[in-house]
Amino acid sequence: MLEFWNKAFAYFWRPELPWALLFTFGLGLILFQLLPASRRAIVTSLELYGLCVLGKFSSACLNAFALHNSAEIVHEMFVVGSGLIMIHLLGLLLFRLAFPLIRLRIPRIIEDLLTFLGYIAWVLVRLRLAGMDLTSLVATSAVLTAVIAFSMQDTLGNTMGGLLLQIESSIKVGDWITIGNVAGQVSEIRWRYTALETRDGETVIFPNSVLMKNSFTIVSSPMQRRPEWRRWLWFNVASSIPPGRVQEVALAAIGTADMPNVARTPEPSCVLMEFGPGFARYALRYWLIDVEPDSPTDSQVRGRLLAALQRAGIELAVAQNEVSLSFDTRKAPEEREQQRRRQALRSAEIFAVLSDEEIAQMASNLVYAPFANGDVILREGSTTGDSLYLLAEGEVDVWLDELPDRPGGHVAVLGTGEVLGEIGMMTGEPRRATLIARSYAQCYRLDRATFERVIQSRPEVAGEIARVLASREQRLRMPAGERAQPLPSGLSLRTKSILDKMREFFGFCDG
Incomplete structure (x- = not known):
């Protein structure tokens, strides 16, 4: 039995084996540490190499049983397998580690091609060392190659298409392209196909031959300047x-x-x-x-x-050949709109002193003025204060610019029923804050001329309006948690100041 194991070990332990083991497992450990994304493939490769080593030992056992031909065949098979695994690890070292360090980007399909050529070269070397005449092998396989090429012309077309796409850099992983009715980002380019990830989360597979035969549009590329x-x-x-x-x-x-x-x-x-x-x-x-x-x-x-x-009062145009039908019920929407305008005016505290007739007069002159989310309604410091806005629906953010005597930033959120820009419209003062639509804000614009007609016909309401304006202004400048508390003294001075400016601005005397 001892003689058996001595023969087996002598056949198994060849001079190149320790160097091969050291190289393979040492390289595997280095790659495992430096390439976290490829660890699964590296571990699998080392496991397969271990199986090849066991396979070589099994050939040594066959040789110990005097099955010399079988032992040589089995040994050569696992030598070829070991070499393929070593070439694979070398490919990872070059294409995934060394080349990226020197900022040399090799397309994945080129990496696969060169690695595959390395496999073929290794197999041919082992066949030559085994005594096979490679010249006769090439001649014998020429006809077989032609038959295979004819039967797999679509597959070969896709493969060559993928190779040319990579060599010419027509498209790259990360590009956004459109082909036909499909638009998406290139997620991978393989031998047979190119995969696109659409905005809907779908993966669309295009054979490479389709990309080679048809036009496609590159919308943007990671290397392209912005905007794209x-x-x-x-x-x-x-x-x-x-x-x-x-x-x-x-x-x-x-x-x-x-x-x-x-x-x-x-x-x-x-x-x-x-x-x-x-x-x-x-x-x-x-x-x-x-x-x-x-x-x-x-x-x-x-x-x-x-x-x-x-x-701006600009309506979208309709085609001239469209048929327009009229109904007697057309007045109903108009009446509802007028009711909504009157309700918006009644919801505003500054107009609470106006009569129903005055409210109706102002409502008929309101202009619908919606603002989309993010639109600037008024800008602080602007002197174009010829109108105010009634917020019928939505929310508006109030922002103050930072000044030496006050901090800036977001100070309040105005909701349905609020009035925007009233101080500027009624006194001519510059806008005191920047107002930005927080959501889709439906507003009505009231111009200065309409309000002036009302104030000139009944100037005695100006005092109450001035008082409300002063209190609103004071509350907006208070912290949000203190706005429900009683207002401080001195408010009457601000009321008088606003009233005096209204008299000067509109040129009336309230007696």
Whole structure:
């Protein structure tokens, strides 16, 4: 029995074995520490190498039983397997560790190709060392290769397509592309296919031959400058409206406040593209910084544009051939709208002293003025105080600029029923705060001329309005937790100051 194990060990323990073991397991441990993302593949490779070592020992046992031919065949099989595993680990060392350290990026398909060629070279070397004539092998396999190539032409086409895509860098992992009706980000490029991850979380597989035969659009690339993608928003308005007016309103819609994904440079533009019977077609063009949330960004821009057009009294045009039906019930929506306007005025504390007739007069002159989320309604310091806004629905943030005598920042949230910009409209003073729509805010705009007609006809109400303005102003400047407490003394001085400015601004005398 001792003689058996001596023969087996002598056959198994060859001079190159310890060096091979040291190289393979040493390289495996290094890669395991430095390549966390490939640890599973490294562990699997080392386990397979261990099986190959056991396979070599089994061939040694066969040799000890005098089965020399079988022992040589088994030994050679596991030598080939061991070599393939070592080539795999060397490939990881070069392509995943060494080349990235010198900032040399090798496409994955090139890595696979070179590793595969290494496998073939190793197998041919072992066949040559085993005594096989490689010339006859190549000649014999030529016909077989032709048959295989003909039967697998689609697969070969996909493989060559993937190889050319990588070599030419036509597309890269991370690119956003559109092909046909599919848009997505390239997640991987393999031998046979290219995978796209769509915005809906779907993975779409395109054979590489399809990409080679058809055109596709690269929307953005990780190496591309930002902003990345220009978007076009089309809309029609009546041709009777001056183009300069439409373009001014459209650009102001996305230029008055920063939008998270709309680039400031290059600047947005609005162009007149065409016109027809009764309509003019415009395009609002802007650049996206990040192409992934394209639909949410487009939705925000559309909302702001629609609100801006409505505030400016610009209606979207309809086709001339549309049939318009009229019903006797058309007055019902108008009556409901008037009721809503009167309710908005009644909800405002500063107009509580007005009569029903005066409220109705003002309601008929209100202008619907919606604001989208993030729109700047009023800006602190502005002197264009020719109107105020009634907040019929939604919320508005109040911001103060930082000054030497006061801290700045967010100071309040105004809700339904509040009045915006009343001090500026009634006294001519600059706007005292910046108001930004916190949500979609439905407002009504009251101009100075309408209010002036009411105040001139009944100037005695000015004192009560001034008192309410002074108290509102004082409460807004108080911390949120103290606004329910009684107001401090000295309020009458501010009331008198506001009343004096109203008299001077509107030119009335209340007796």
